[in-house]
Amino acid sequence: MNYKERLFIGCILLFTIAIGTADIITDSKEATIGWHIVIEFGLTLIAIAGLSILMKGLFKLKKNLNDEKEFSSKLLKESSAWKQRSKNFICGLSESISVQLDQWNLTKSEQEVAFLLIKGFSLKEIAKYRSTAEKTTRAQATSIYAKSGLSGRSQLSAFFLEDLLLPQKNNK
Numbered sequence: 001m002n003y004k005e006r007l008f009i010g011c012i013l014l015f016t017i018a019i020g021t022a023d024i025i026t027d028s029k030e031a032t033i034g035w036h037i038v039i040e041f042g043l044t045l046i047a048i049a050g051l052s053i054l055m056k057g058l059f060k061l062k063k064n065l066n067d068e069k070e071f072s073s074k075l076l077k078e079s080s081a082w083k084q085r086s087k088n089f090i091c092g093l094s095e096s097i098s099v100q101l102d103q104w105n106l107t108k109s110e111q112e113v114a115f116l117l118i119k120g121f122s123l124k125e126i127a128k129y130r131s132t133a134e135k136t137t138r139a140q141a142t143s144i145y146a147k148s149g150l151s152g153r154s155q156l157s158a159f160f161l162e163d164l165l166l167p168q169k170n171n172k
Helices: 003-029 034-103 108-119 123-130 134-148 153-165
Strands: none
Touching: 003 034, 034 108, 034 153, 108 123, 108 134, 108 153, 123 134, 134 153
């Protein structure tokens, strides 16, 4: 339920509570039939209960939203800190990859496609990102594999990343 819906229902319940309370006061002064007042009192209590449930849900929703914002902020800070700590390594890796791509005599377009393949983008995503036809991107990928002597995307990624992701030895 969105904010406008909650507000609309809350206003209806407040209106119901106000009218019910006013009617109970008026009826009690006029000495109306007891069961009539009991029914109106019950309906007013139901409206109060509904409003309190609505408000409780709203407060819970706001708390959850604040918790999620806080968690998201924490993740952004961690991500930023990690990027800062690893900046030199990443730049060095990018430069090393560029040197190897130059050694394979890849064109600038092929090098761009190679970087995007290593990052894990699909051919369709690469074509869209580079504003080229998917057929062109596929041909460039085939050329990259032929010039490098690798059989496909997984070997291309492994060529550069394999030694970075060695399993950690337990020193127990």
